[in-house]
Amino acid sequence: MTDRIANSELRSKLMSADEAAQFINNGDTVGMSGFTGAAYPKALPTAIADKAKEFHSKGDEFKINVLTGASTAPDCDGVLAEADAINYRMPYQSDPIMRGKVNSAEMKYQDIHLSHSGLQVEQGFFGNIDVAVIEVTRITEEGHLIPSSGVGNNIEYLEEADKVILEVNEWQSLDLEGMADIYRVPHLPNRTPIPINNVGDRIGNTYIQIDTNKVVAVVETNAPDRNSPFKEPDEISKQIAGNFLDFLEAEVAAGRLAYDRFIMQSGVGNVPNAVMAGLLDSKFENIQAYTEVVQDGMLDLIDAGKMTVSSATSFALSPEYAEKMNAEAKKYRDHLVLRPLQISNSPEVIRRMGLISSNGLIEADIYGNVNSTHVGGTRIMNGIGGSGDFTRNAFASTFISPSVAKDGAISAIVPFASHIDHTEHDAMVIITEYGFADLRGLAPRDRVKKMIAVAHPDYRPLLEEYYERAAKNKFLQTPHDLATAFDFHVNLAEKGSMKG
């Protein structure tokens, strides 16, 4: 497999993951590739975790700070968290073991807008980057890196790190070459416009150029991406998807959207899958996506001739679709562009595109403030990810969610959101299985009725009761009764249900 390492200087640095882990020291800040379970390093995390365990068994300290593109996988975030090898982590995670350690205060986690993450690394907000650990598909003769299934913050970590460790993963298709579009936004104070006018515009190279002198190790791997299995959409998801499509149809009817060349952004999950299945049978043609991740549904839309191009920073495919991608990457790369995170999530480009964003939520309050991250205001699930980048800069922003969770114990519509990630200034349309609440052009008071209409019927009387109490306030721009604003959440914590 060393034909994937065509550069002789770098080939001479081949070693095992355990040997490479020697370059990572206690207290180091390590920038890793990896985005939504794709393109993360497959070998070094376990080697680092083993090293940490060895240190800990001797009573010695060993913790590093880990910066990535977004979530990774059990064999990356999972093993490192399990070994208590992480002091600080940013910008997004979704691993169950890591989530537990974060919520029990055994490690620190900062939840950052993805478009800020690489930018703030280059601005020095996280101190020196000691090591970059980056997965690639192949190294060219010139020592250029061909990205694997994602780009994320790789450029920033490769540039800023003192030392670089490369993982060359044979599992990744060589036909991925040509899918990445590597463009470097110049550092401050020399930033210039990002010259993307259309979703599919290619403005850079197919490879990442690096300082090969910084490479201290090259490790060969052959392991699949995380690849969460695809779940067949359930009935509720299909209803929500139907309401999302109704919203799109209403936009067309209002003259604000065309059937041709609609641009979507989509979070990951069950409901987005249902939305994409719905688009397959819709009147929309030449659909484009300017988004974070390439999902199963997009490959279906491409196969059906309904989607012309999807621009993202990585894959988030099921095992079945990952195999399909590995077999047919040559075909799909005509329709896919993988960009650095600073560009896939760029406020500049997003606002230019005029897309409709669609992201999940944990809860929204009666005025449209959205909590994307913390159950009960205290327990973080994953993180804000890129939802803020897209929501703020979309043509129209939507949030999609079932109206209840945990068999009805948790309502997605609450009097006051217990953590706010998207404010009333940003969230425009809230969609559940009961319809869509279009909050655009409405003063806060006029949003309440619409929000209650998309709540689960069990919760509507409780929400109306709250609003009646709130409306007795002396000040009525955004009526609240703060003494009881969190009763839903207090009930949940004390009695196991928001109903009390």
Added chain:
Amino acid sequence: MTDRIANSELRSKLMSADEAAQFINNGDTVGMSGFTGAAYPKALPTAIADKAKEFHSKGDEFKINVLTGASTAPDCDGVLAEADAINYRMPYQSDPIMRGKVNSAEMKYQDIHLSHSGLQVEQGFFGNIDVAVIEVTRITEEGHLIPSSGVGNNIEYLEEADKVILEVNEWQSLDLEGMADIYRVPHLPNRTPIPINNVGDRIGNTYIQIDTNKVVAVVETNAPDRNSPFKEPDEISKQIAGNFLDFLEAEVAAGRLAYDRFIMQSGVGNVPNAVMAGLLDSKFENIQAYTEVVQDGMLDLIDAGKMTVSSATSFALSPEYAEKMNAEAKKYRDHLVLRPLQISNSPEVIRRMGLISSNGLIEADIYGNVNSTHVGGTRIMNGIGGSGDFTRNAFASTFISPSVAKDGAISAIVPFASHIDHTEHDAMVIITEYGFADLRGLAPRDRVKKMIAVAHPDYRPLLEEYYERAAKNKFLQTPHDLATAFDFHVNLAEKGSMKG
């Protein structure tokens, strides 16, 4: 004065404000010029208010929707609100009478990011724009408009409105001509990069081109802008300004900022004035501002040779400095650029510039979530203005505020912000007279100590008590005790002080 109306077609439409008001009907949506007390129409609002009163006296309905650039003045927002002539208002207001009507639910107010406002007008979110009422300095022979002391959303209103009413204000200096840089971001789906690479770049025309056929009336006025009097900074403001400068010095020491060509954005008020006075005596040279409004302090910095250029969308000057501007506009226009709001507040350009933002707040919570708008979560003061545009896209975002208000009855640092306009993902540095809390790179738990350190000493024990209680929560990413999270606010409402 009709030499200010060089176009004969438009001169033929000269009439009184009362005559022009006939073109405005009950239920109309009216887009007006006006931004922070500058460049608002001086005559039509009173004429419309009189018309409304006449209708109301007969028992007839008369209410319009008013869209502007930002706040206006007593003779615009004030008279219209007083006459109950407004149904709906966006995107920002600061008039005491209007604020009262909004908080008593006698009119509707939607508080919108300023960079969204014009964009959403052209996207049709506010329905048809019936009339635009726009103040100008002069009309050229070709029928082009020379903007007066601000640009705001004028282009969007002029383009989208069915009918246009122009006010030509003789009070405005003819030497303002050349200060405005009118560039039209193409409508979706044809938006292109905004070609500004440096604060002072001029990329458009000095005039606004319009469809003169839509002009139904031209009205002559001779009246000053609102011009809030300048207040000499008090001791607390000077201390806050000192802490802001300490923060800048720390950035220089960390290698993240240079003394040369620092780019600032600044909200309006007493503390920003003190900051600019502090910059006069600082080591910073060739200061630039990419901001919303030109303030007194910026003219002082220009006069002192410390500031090379300020880019904004309007003036916000004291009467004394407005006179100075009227007398010396020819000199200042070499250092000032007035841009359309979509460009002064463009996330694209702001992120490209790498500026340090600085805005006021009503309260921030112990994790750095910021309330800019609502006292006690219900009573709106002014609005978010452009603070979201700048905060989200700044190199580093700061918020400045005295630690207490109302003789200590209100703390600026609270357990849970009662309304959230800027989330923990956006606010980076909180500055009071007690120092600066730099939250960058910190997990939420690690921010608490820093936030409490900048609280007023009277409130520190109460905040510590809350955090101790919160830290007993089972989930510790963002510890809270929701049952008591709003006790400060409940105390204030019930007992007149957050201390209880």
